Amino acid sequence: MLKFTYTFSGSRQFNLMERMKALALLATVGPMDGPEDRSGPTGCPLETAQAGDLAAFELLMWQYERLVLVTALRLLGVLEDAQDASQEVFLRLYRNLNKVGTSGNLSGWLYRVTVNVCHDAHRKRRVSAPVEDAAGLPALGADPQRTAIETERRRALEMSLRMLPEKERAVLVLRDLEGLSTEEVARVLGTTEATVRSQISKARVKVRDFLERYFRRRT
Numbered sequence: 001m002l003k004f005t006y007t008f009s010g011s012r013q014f015n016l017m018e019r020m021k022a023l024a025l026l027a028t029v030g031p032m033d034g035p036e037d038r039s040g041p042t043g044c045p046l047e048t049a050q051a052g053d054l055a056a057f058e059l060l061m062w063q064y065e066r067l068v069l070v071t072a073l074r075l076l077g078v079l080e081d082a083q084d085a086s087q088e089v090f091l092r093l094y095r096n097l098n099k100v101g102t103s104g105n106l107s108g109w110l111y112r113v114t115v116n117v118c119h120d121a122h123r124k125r126r127v128s129a130p131v132e133d134a135a136g137l138p139a140l141g142a143d144p145q146r147t148a149i150e151t152e153r154r155r156a157l158e159m160s161l162r163m164l165p166e167k168e169r170a171v172l173v174l175r176d177l178e179g180l181s182t183e184e185v186a187r188v189l190g191t192t193e194a195t196v197r198s199q200i201s202k203a204r205v206k207v208r209d210f211l212e213r214y215f216r217r218r219t
Contacts (some may be wrong), residue, residue: 005081027161029151045057045059045060046060046100046106048178049097050097050098050100057094057097060093060106060144064106064107064110065086065090067107067111067178068089068090068110068114069083069086069180071111071115071118071173071174071178072085072086072114072117072159073116074169074177075118075169075170075173076118076122077158077161077162081121084121085117085121086114088117089110089114092113093109093110093113094119107183108187108188111174111178111180111188112188112189112190113213115155115170115174115188115189118170119170125154131177152218155216156210156211156214157211159209159210160207160210160211160214161173161204161207163206163210164203164205166209167189167199168200168201168202168203168206170189171189171196171200171206172203172204173189174189175196176200176204182196182197182200185198185200
C-alpha cells in the first residue's frame with residue numbers, strides 16, 4: 001500500500017497511513033446496519049486549519065476519519081482499497097482547505113469526495129479478493145453465538161452491497177447506512193431527490209432479495 005507523508009511547514013509532518021491503520025479495525029467491527037457515530041470534540045477547527053495550523057487539521061481528521069473510512073469501505077468492499085481511498089480524500093482536503101467553505105459544509109464535501117475517489121478506484125481497480133473480515137475479532141466478553149450471528153449478518157450485507165450497481169450502492173450507503181437525508185444524498189451526488197428515491201427503492205429491493213436468498217440457503 002502506498003504511504004503518504006503530509007508536510008505542512010518546515011519539518012512538521014505526520015503520517016496519515018498510521019492513523020488509517022489505527023482506524024481500520026474500528027471501521028470493520030462497527031455495525032453495518034446503521035449510521036456511524038460522528039461525534040467528536042465540540043466545534044470544528046476548520047478555520048484554524050485553513051490558516052495553516054497542523055494541530056487543527058489533525059483534529060479535523062480525528063473528527064471525520066471514521067466517516068470517510070467507513071464510507072469508503074462500504075463502497076469498495078476491500079479494506080486496503082478503502083484505506084488508500086481515505087488517504088486520497090484527506091490529501092484532497094488538505095490541498096483544498098480554502099475551497100471547502102464553512103464547517104457546516106465539510107461533511108457533505110467529504111462524502112462527495114469520498115464517493116468520487118471510490119468511483120475512480122472502481123474504474124481502475126484490479127479484480128479484488130473478497131472483503132477482508134476484521135469483524136471476525138470479537139470484543140472481550142462477547143457472547144460467541146451472538147458474535148457469530150452478527151458477523152454472518154454483516155458479511156451477508158457486505159456481499160449484497162457488492163452486488164449492486166455503483167450508483168445504487170452509493171445511494172444506499174449514504175441514505176441507509178450513513179443516515180443522510182434524501183436531500184443531502186442528492187446534493188452529495190449531484191442529482192435530484194426523485195432520482196435518489198428511485199435508486200434507493202431499487203437498491204433496497206435488491207438487497208432484501210439477496211439477503212432472503214442468502215439466509216434461505218443457510219438454513
